[in-house]
Amino acid sequence: MSDFAAQLTFANSKMLELCGPGDITKETTEAIVNAANSSLLGGGGVDGAIHWAGGPSILEECKRIVAKIGALPAGKAVITTGGRLPAKYIIHTVGPVYRGGQQHEAETLASCYRESIRIADDHGIRSLAFPSVSTGVFGYPVHEAAEIAVRTIVEVLPPCTHVEHVCFVLFDVATCKTYVRAAEKISRESLAISVIFTKGPS
Numbered sequence: 477m478s479d480f481a482a483q484l485t486f487a488n489s490k491m492l493e494l495c496g497p498g499d500i501t502k503e504t505t506e507a508i509v510n511a512a513n514s515s516l517l518g519g520g521g522v523d524g525a526i527h528w529a530g531g532p533s534i535l536e537e538c539k540r541i542v543a544k545i546g547a548l549p550a551g552k553a554v555i556t557t558g559g560r561l562p563a564k565y566i567i568h569t570v571g572p573v574y575r576g577g578q579q580h581e582a583e584t585l586a587s588c589y590r591e592s593i594r595i596a597d598d599h600g601i602r603s604l605a606f607p608s609v610s611t612g613v614f615g616y617p618v619h620e621a622a623e624i625a626v627r628t629i630v631e632v633l634p635p636c637t638h639v640e641h642v643c644f645v646l647f648d649v650a651t652c653k654t655y656v657r658a659a660e661k662i663s664r665e666s667l668a669i670s671v672i673f674t675k676g677p678s
Contacts, residue, residue: 480493480494480495480643480676480677481494481495481496481652481653481655481656481675481676482494482655482656482659482660482673482674482675482676483673483674483676484626484630484659484662484663484671484672484673484674485671485672485674486633486634486670486671487634487670487671488634489640490633490634490636490639490640490641491640491641491642492626492629492630492633492642492643492644492659493641493642493643493644494643494644494646494652494655494656494659494676495643495644495645495646495652496644496645496646496647496648496649496651496652496655497646497647497648497649497652498645498646498647499525499645500522500525500526500605500607500645501525501526501529501530501561502562503562503563503605503643503645504562504563505563505603505604505605505641505643506563506564506565506596506601506602506603506604507555507558507563507564507565507566507567507596507599507601507603507604507605508526508558508561508563508565508566508567508604508605508606508645509553509566509567509568509569509592509604509605509606509607509609510522510523510526510566510567510568510569510607511523511569511571511607511608511609511610511612511614512548512568512569512570513570514547514548514549514550514570515542515547516538516539516541516542516547516548516554516568517535517538517539517542518535518538519613520612520613521612521613522607522612522647526561526566529560529561530558530559530560530561530566531559531560532559533557533559533560534556534557534558534559534566537556537557538556538568541554541556548568548570549570550570550571550572550573550584550588551569551570551571551572551583551584551585551587551588551591552569552570552587552591553567553568553569553570553588553591553592553594553595554567554568554595555567555568555595555599556568563605565596565599565601567592567595567596567604569588569589569591569592569609570588571584571585571588571609571610571614571616572584572585572610572614572616573610573614573615574610574614574615574616574617577617577620581616582620582624585609585610585616585621585624585625586624586627586628588609588610589606589609589624589625589628589629589632590628590632592604592606593629593632593633593636593639593642594632596638596639597636597637597638597639599638600638601638601639602638602639602640602641603639603640603641603642603643604639604641604642604643605642605643605644605645606625606642606643606644606645607644607645607646607647608621608622608625608644608646608647608651608655609621609625611651618650618651618654619654619658622651622654622655622657622658623658623661623662625644625655625658626644626655626658626659626662627658627662629642630662630671656675659673660673
């Protein structure tokens with residue numbers, strides 16, 4: 477995606493972009509991340525949109541995974557092909573349901589991002605796009621989720637072997653602005669890894 481709301485550029489030239497409003501099913505990154513539920517059988521929101529746009533082969537792969545490993549726990553991730561989507565792969569991750577903001581919920585949400593990037597890196601994927609995990613029907617407040625999401629990517633992206641470019645494709649303007657504020661705040665903090673914050677053209 478050429479138009480971005482903001483980006484973080486790391487010393488090793490890796491990049492985190494924040495884009496929106498956007499449709500993650502149209503992304504041309506090598507992989508996109510699906511905010512799935514534990515059954516991996518599709519649902520509403522991003523999950524339903526990805527299954528609808530990608531076609532039935534994705535559901536068949538998900539059924540095979542569940543038959544092998546059972547329901548996918550929150551904080552974990554698995555990979556399938558992208559079906560009819562422009563993206564070659566889908567990484568399905570299950571976010572936590574928000575029940576008041578206990579520490580384990582924040583840790584589980586961070587794990588969604590860590591595990592998704594780990595799987596992408598293990599598969600030699602260079603670019604992937606995330607939605608805002610858990611902030612839809614799972615009820616996670618966007619301002620809390622944004623800081624967890626951006627902070628986790630800032631920690632795990634620079635040392636990756638293969639992943640070079642991560643973008644958040646955010647559904648609406650309000651969510652995008654919240655993620656941009658989180659990125660700007662984190663870039664100003666004293667970090668072990670040098671990072672430059674840039675506002676986009678919009």
